[in-house]
Amino acid sequence: MAGGIGSRFWPMSTPEKPKQFADILGCGQTLIQLTFKRFSGIVAPENVWVVTSAKYAATVREQLPEVPPQNILEEPCRRNTAPCIAYVSWRIKAIDPKACIVVSPSDHIVMDVPEFQRVISSALGFVEETDAIVTLGMKPTRPETGYGYIQADLAYSSVRNREIYRVDSFHEKPDVETAERYIAQSNFFWNAGIFVWKVGTIVNALRVYQPTLSETFESLLPLYGTPQEQEAINKVFPQCENISVDYAILEKAEEIFVFPADFGWSDLGTWGSLYTNSEHDVHGNSCIGPNISVYETNNCIIHTTQARRTVVQGLDGYIVAERDGMLLVCKLDEEQRIKQFGEE
Numbered sequence: 001m002a003g004g005i006g007s008r009f010w011p012m013s014t015p016e017k018p019k020q021f022a023d024i025l026g027c028g029q030t031l032i033q034l035t036f037k038r039f040s041g042i043v044a045p046e047n048v049w050v051v052t053s054a055k056y057a058a059t060v061r062e063q064l065p066e067v068p069p070q071n072i073l074e075e076p077c078r079r080n081t082a083p084c085i086a087y088v089s090w091r092i093k094a095i096d097p098k099a100c101i102v103v104s105p106s107d108h109i110v111m112d113v114p115e116f117q118r119v120i121s122s123a124l125g126f127v128e129e130t131d132a133i134v135t136l137g138m139k140p141t142r143p144e145t146g147y148g149y150i151q152a153d154l155a156y157s158s159v160r161n162r163e164i165y166r167v168d169s170f171h172e173k174p175d176v177e178t179a180e181r182y183i184a185q186s187n188f189f190w191n192a193g194i195f196v197w198k199v200g201t202i203v204n205a206l207r208v209y210q211p212t213l214s215e216t217f218e219s220l221l222p223l224y225g226t227p228q229e230q231e232a233i234n235k236v237f238p239q240c241e242n243i244s245v246d247y248a249i250l251e252k253a254e255e256i257f258v259f260p261a262d263f264g265w266s267d268l269g270t271w272g273s274l275y276t277n278s279e280h281d282v283h284g285n286s287c288i289g290p291n292i293s294v295y296e297t298n299n300c301i302i303h304t305t306q307a308r309r310t311v312v313q314g315l316d317g318y319i320v321a322e323r324d325g326m327l328l329v330c331k332l333d334e335e336q337r338i339k340q341f342g343e344e
Helices: 032-037 053-062 082-095 112-128 177-183 199-211 210-217 229-239 245-250 271-276 332-344
Strands: 050-053 074-077 100-103 134-140 147-158 165-171 188-198 256-261 287-290 292-295 301-303 310-313 318-323 324-333
Touching: 050 053, 050 082, 050 245, 050 318, 053 074, 074 082, 074 229, 082 100, 082 199, 082 210, 082 229, 082 245, 100 112, 100 199, 100 256, 112 134, 112 188, 112 256, 134 147, 134 199, 134 301, 188 199, 188 332, 199 210, 199 245, 210 287, 256 324, 271 292, 271 301, 271 332, 310 318, 318 332, 324 332
Parallel strands: 050 074, 134 256, 287 301, 292 310, 301 318
Antiparallel strands: 100 188, 134 188, 147 165, 147 188, 165 256, 318 324
């Protein structure tokens, strides 16, 4: 899924150039390229599908030349994750009714790629033998208020896979007090938004819990893979309900399981999350970019990958970020204000 705009990450993420197409980590690869790379050995390039906004399709083709152009699906407008997943699921079903699918955001980071690959492979083996829907649950390391939570029933694991458990319930993003209560228990996990299922399983769930959405994309079966597909999608997609797959399916379905995992995951939704997941110098500064010098500066994240030289003096707990002539200097603990700039 590569259609988001990441407004909380301005100026590294803008509606014209969202964060999934940027080299956020300063490693020479964009987030979508890193996402593609960590599925290497699990999914062949010809079986990778990208659902993105029509205005980003050319960027996807440029950054992921290994993905067949016909596997890059264009949304004419944003309608959240349920229509996105319904579209690609029916599109895949038209080609391979027995396919297993991993749904992954394109703008997250994973620090331990081998463990990620192990977990995904194990989950794929589980859904191939069952009609289960599996969501990955990240083991929490702090009382995070920016993530939804999954409450698992850890009393008994699945017979087919001892690492997988039934989901008791899903919880919305909590306040700090509630988040602290969650992490004090061992059965609450961050909802990473990564799902694994058979195409038949998700299509049947859509038929049961979202019949209108299901009928919309099922009716297009004769057009998938034809020159008329995009025109039809452009017509029906704006009529779809703006709803997440969590609300549409996961909170209603019965065969829902969670795979607790720990592979250094972050949704990288804010500068604070990038700061948390970056290396720091002895003064707590995270510097991403060439030729950065800091003096009398502590606990800052400085991201200036396009600047020839950056000098920062006398700051404590700040974000300093530059991209395409836009400069941000903001207190880390007040970064909630950044979203308004990203949406302007």
